Amino acid sequence: MPFLTALVALVGAVCLLDLVLTLGVMRKLREHAAVLARSSAAGGADRPPMLPAGEVAAPFDAVDTAGEPVSRDALTGRTLVGFFSPSCDACTERMPGFLADAAAFPGGRDRVLAVIAAGEGEDASAYRDRLGGVARVVVEPHRTGIAKALAVRGLPTFCVLDETGRVVETGLPSDRSPVPA
Structure with a gap:
């Protein structure tokens, strides 16, 4: 019986650790989504990688x-x-x-x-x-x-x-x- 109690306690600890890590990952994903949203709002994600066709390059x-x-x-x-x-x-x-x-x-x-x-x-x-x-x-x-x-x-x-x-x-x-x- 003490072996079964220890095993249940170990499984509970592993589940609790998994829950804490999952919550941490979710928090980081929310932060990352906010950064991407700010970048997109500033024109970062939708901007082309260079001048579009029809535009003239600045002198170089x-x-x-x-x-x-x-x-x-x-x-x-x-x-x-x-x-x-x-x-x-x-x-x-x-x-x-x-x-x-x-x-x-x-x-x-x-x-x-x-x-x-x-x-x-x-x-x-x-x-x-x-x-x-x-x-x-x-x-x-x-x-x-x-x-x-x-x-x-x-x-x-x-x-x-x-x-x-x-x-x-x-x-x-x-x-x-x-x-x-």
Whole structure:
């Protein structure tokens, strides 16, 4: 009989612990939902990851990894632009699609721009090496330069600019290709 009493007490203690932990998780979920609601109310969740099509990028000036100047005013035609970060898993996943689209983009490497947003201490060399074969590469701190001019708020992000710096399309060209039935 003492064994059965101890077992019931142990099961009761485990249930009580489970109840306390469940209540803690529920409290954290409520706090998280409130943070998301505030973010959405401030336009965070519904805002696009960059300027929408039709908007014009702010003026920007940068230097690519080959030492050549890059600016909005120097665009000579439609330009495919991709934004990446070495610390972004989604960027790594989307890289092959960008590389394929960049290789097929009219105008070649001169009409493709890859912007790597690298934080302090981040090594952008692997991205720079992979992208350098198909694009002019600019490495800049997060949310500065070209990314700031295009109001980039999420990575990876892609667009096509015209010669005036107007966003013609967002996303990758291959994302818009019809899928065979």
